[in-house]
């Protein structure tokens with residue numbers, strides 16, 4: 001399973017990249033706003049900086065919600081760097097735009113996906129990635145991981161090439177559950193990725209090894 005980090009924070013992106021296990025980055029307008037990045041030119045510069053750090057897929061989201069606007073913005077984003085994946089919301093004009101980008105060989109991430117039906121349309125339009133939002137479904141007492149599993153099953157059954165990118169991951173357990181569901185990618189906060197490392201038996205085992213080493217070697 002591929003790991004993307006879900007942030008626009010350069011420090012966190014560098015830290016995850018330095019771990020050597022990062023396959024890409026996802027951003028969204030809220031994450032960009034959280035970093036205080038204002039204006040199109042600054043945002044574009046920020047995307048390029050992220051691409052230069054990771055040299056891997058970086059999802060950059062369009063703001064327009066109409067077909068022409070999405071095409072214009074998406075073409076501009078894609079021209080910034082070959083690693084850019086144009087992130088498009090799962091609405092009618094978005095599906096049309098994904099189809100357009102797919103014909104042009106521009107990679108896309110269909111975002112804000114909350115149902116198998118939406119994921120079906122994204123795949124038929126030729127999306128590179130589809131992003132079911134796990135945490136936001138859990139927030140309303142639905143089962144986010146079950147949706148990931150259902151989309152994976154559907155794509156495997158019909159042999160769609162669209163990759164299932166589990167998004168809105170809130171904690172480490174979500175990542176493990178998405179592995180079990182067969183997600184191709186999980187985009188996670190840094191804390192959730194680092195949480196995978198934690199095990200008390202690793203800590204106590206390492207401490208014992210070091211103590212035993214010291215007993216003999218001083």
Ligand code: E4P
Pocket residue numbers: 006026027028111131133135136167168169187
């Ligand atoms: C990433 O592609 C999504 O925009 C992001 O994971 C949403 O996460 P949130 O539900 O925690 O805001």
